[in-house]
Amino acid sequence: MMPFAFCTREKRWCEFAEPVDGESTKFLQSFALKYNMVIISSILERDISHGEVIWNTSVVIGNHGNIIGKHRKNHIPRVGDFNESTYYMEGNTGHPVFETVYGKIGINICYGRHHPLNWLAFGLNGAEIVFNPSATVGELSEPMWPIEARNAAIANSYFVASINRVGTETFPNAFTSGDGKPAHADFGHFYGSSYVSAPDASCTPSLSRYRDGLLITDIDLNLCRQFKDKWGFRMTSRYELYADTLARYVKPEFEPQVITDPLLHRKAS
Template sequence: MNSFDNILKDHLNKAHLKQFNKIYYGREDHCEIKLKKSTKTESKNGNFEVAGYSFAAAKEELRKPNILRLGLIQHSIVLPTDEPIKDQRQAIFNKIGKIIKVAASEDVRILCLQETWTMPFFLCTGEKKKWEEFAEPASDGPSTIFLRELAKKYEMVIISPILERDENGKWWNTAVVIDEEGNYMGKHRKNHLPSVGSFSETSYYEPGNLGHPVFCTKYGKIAVNICYGRHQSLNWLMFALNGAQIVFNPAATIAEFGETFWGIEARAAAVANHYFTCSINRVGTEEFSVKKDKRVRTYYGSSYVTAPDGCRTPGLPKDKDGLLIVEVDLNLCRQIKDQWGFNMTARLDMYAEGIAKNNMKYC
């Protein structure tokens, strides 16, 4: 199955599809962006899917439209996991560089890559030493140097989730933010770590210690909620309280965990917090040799974007590299906030008091 969205197109007539779209996606029309002919050519040559959609806001008298394009890249690894680390990473750099070039040609201004995009997601192996050379400094590691050049060249803000090694040798699951001039802006460290099945991330690094930073870029206020953090509603809330207009959720999630609610959590967060959410998931199959055993993990892609009013785009494929381009008007954040009044009725003081007292009683 390439994607849920294609199943619908193939099996519903036009009238039924329109009605389904209204209920499931929040609008009858996906508002597709007309992409350049060169984009389609490059995507075909590079063997990746490309799709584009837009979200409009109502016209205002005192504020001009605040329109920009976002880019999400999902991808598979290139070389087998037993190849030299330097070669594995460079092969991914080569592939991603070409996709970012296409994103730039479509005027993408903020782009996010998937969780630990520079490497296979080896955390399922239970091994550490074998993979330690993938860990890198946040501000001047190989991936940051590589992306800083592209960010400056294309005047693009780039979010780069990596495996960070700090000055004390500790590891962190980190998202680096690079501004449109190629400068290192800062980082966010993954707040919530899973210990589910073979993914015991607490064996590799600690929960984040940087809170919920929001980065005030030239194009908008952005934040990063890395992978497993999407299961925590208060995690999403804190980014909203700190002023985020767009929250990216780069992930590496396998079909055995979470595919049934992949399309729900970030969408619910967009509704509850009145910002755009951008969900990026790894794709492809990765095979590891662990002693005499083989471990295989397959990821389901399906990256998508949700607007503050709950409308969402179709997802990228489950089984193919992809670039999702979404044109948004950030004015929609305040418009929905004013219209729905969730913030006004939130009663945060009541919940804060209850949590502080920890006196909740259960039947």
């Protein structure tokens, strides 16, 4: 079983890659049906139909035990020890929102939480809850952890469930990342601290930093519409301006819109 794929240093992990309808999904389908749950399962996906390319994928299992769909991680980190580009590709599934019996959900996988436009796109597609399954360590990202998801919930008028693992992953072979630090066999402490944020800027207490836990919380999806109406972000945003800037930015001949003070570079007389 591969309940959470975390593959960055040891290629032996690839042995656990599986199709979307593989063993992990089949195992969880029975629980979704038995307990009337919608389950998001993170797997290391092996795309059998396309040359066995590997993806970081979340599978959405419906409360009837059916597979609703999948989302592949959009953003692949290349930060220090976390260089995942040798394991899987950037995702090609866009920003899907899955309509389930419990609401419309999106999945912003791990490193994608650092990209505001990733959060935005799930909101534009109608998400009411966005889940952020993550495996991240203290030294790298902990100061940002309480901020990014809450900001996304506020800016996009949806709930965010921030999920992070706990513990230390130790590898059999020491490694370096070309940063001058001595060789080491782990990434550091995965700090947990999972929590849920709401569009009204409130949030639940976080789970433990050191122990596994289960967070259960009631949420009122009506809050999404109420805060859209209150703040009017959708009506006051200028998407046409952003779209124009982005369309120009992705072209090789892009020039930043900078107006320079004509006196800035004036030569002294």
